[in-house]
Amino acid sequence: MIKINNNIRFLFIILILVSNLQNIFAQKQKQIAIYGYVLDSNNIPISNVNIIDSKTKNGTSTNKNGYFFLKIKNEETTIIVSHISYKSLNYNYKKKNKDSLNLVFFLNKGYSVLAPVTINSKTTNLVYSKPNYYIYDFEFYESNILLLINHKKKNELLYLDEDNDTLSVLKTNNGIGLIKDCLGNIQVISKDSIYQIYIDEDDFIYQVFSFPFDSYVTQLVPCVASFDSLLLFVKYSINKQSEIYYYYDSKHKQHILKQIMNSFKNRDANNELFRIKQLEYEVMKNDTAGMSKEKTLLEKGRELFQRKAYYEFILTKPIYNPIFIINDSIFLFDHLNKCCYVYDKTLTLSRFFDINYCIEKGWAQKLFIDKITNKVYAKFEQNGLITLKEINLINGSTVKYSKLENCIFPLKIGVNNGYIYFLQNENYGFYKTKLYRQRLN
Secondary structure, three states: OOOOOHHHHHHHHHHHHHHHHHHHHHHHOOEEEEEEEEEOOOOOEOOOOEEEEOOOOOEEEOOOOOEEEEEEEOOOEEEEEEEOOEEEEEEEEOOOOOOEEEEEEEOOEOOOOOOOOOOOOOOEEEEEOOOOEEEEEEEEEOOEEEEEEEEOOEEEEEEEOOOOOEEEEEEOOOOOEEEEOOOOOEEEEOOOEEEEEEEOOOOOEEEEEEEEHHHHHHHOOOEEEEEOOEEEEEEEOOOOOEEEEEEEOOOOOEEEEEEEEOHHHHHHHHHHHHHHHHHHHHHHHOOOOOHHHHHHHHHHHHHHHHHHHHHHHHHOOOOOOOEEEEOOEEEEEEOOOOEEEEEOOOOOEEEEEEOOHHHOOOEEEEEEEEOOOOEEEEEEEEOOEEEEEEEOOOOOOEEEEEEOOOOOOOOEEEEEOOEEEEEEEHHHOOOOEEEEEEEOO
16 A cells, blocks of 8 residues: 655645636636737737627727737637738637736738628617616726716716626716717816816726816817827817818927818808897997887897897807728718818828718718727717618718617717617606617617
């Protein structure tokens, strides 16, 4: 008989315990964080590369340094790495007994052809709803979502992950709205000020700094997009019927990228403004007139009110020609001239294509961009029913459409990671707002 001394027996017990702990850890390990870089054949980082989990359709994109970070379920799947200017790459992921994985992908030049995703049935899921909770606003942070809510007369900012679990909470001191600036920073709007928030790597929310609302409007609102170290700004004319997109070079010299003007409506607005100033002078002049002129004064006052309303709500409604950064290119959608201009990194016009969705019935003058999938959608509305049509960024046609189910007149909608999110006021009650999401076709 072979005798085992106490030291060896103790070693066996330790090994068994370690093995069991590893098995338990592997069973409990539901998610794994994959991170790393995407480079070209010359080891140069590639920005705006899509990193998509083919099983869940969740994903992210690389930053300007080619870096990405994505949490996926720790199970067998395929990671799709794609960019419109490079050949796509598939990485077969196998389940691992670890909580993170560092990867480096190399892409070769070429145009990716992405297979369309087919959804057999439409589903609408409730993202967040609790009794006596009112949702003011929501905003996207990568593949997660921020909710500004009111509960027991206290406002809070909730940070939810892709499974709608709460990661962290921040008290907002009378916050009433959320807004994302051109740099991707998220601000909470209060009645008299705005403060910026920061989310660290452990998913905790912090308030970074605050500043007056007027300062935000004058300094950050004109900035519409950031492109590497370049900032793009927009300036409207007094009637808001002309807009100039411009930028500054390294020597702080201003350059105009594009000017768009609705000449006919701008002329009508100028004529109407001239008549308004005339009426204001006449009303003021007759302010101390005798009783015999009261009727004339009343008529002019009514005309002045009507013309001001027409000028403010009709003639000076801002023209809508948004600009988006998509796959290392600048897309400027000129709805007045029914054309989209595409600029490269050097801000040189590389191509353009016609767009006709803006003359279709029901066009609601609103575009949405999915920052994860880099797809653009046009909004259509009829009798409160919302339809989103995906725009082909090569020829400008609309290739797919998705109708918003079981929803009329949503308070707000947004698009992120292949889903359309919408805020619905249930039964028109103050404490009945709910946030839903529906997968896009």
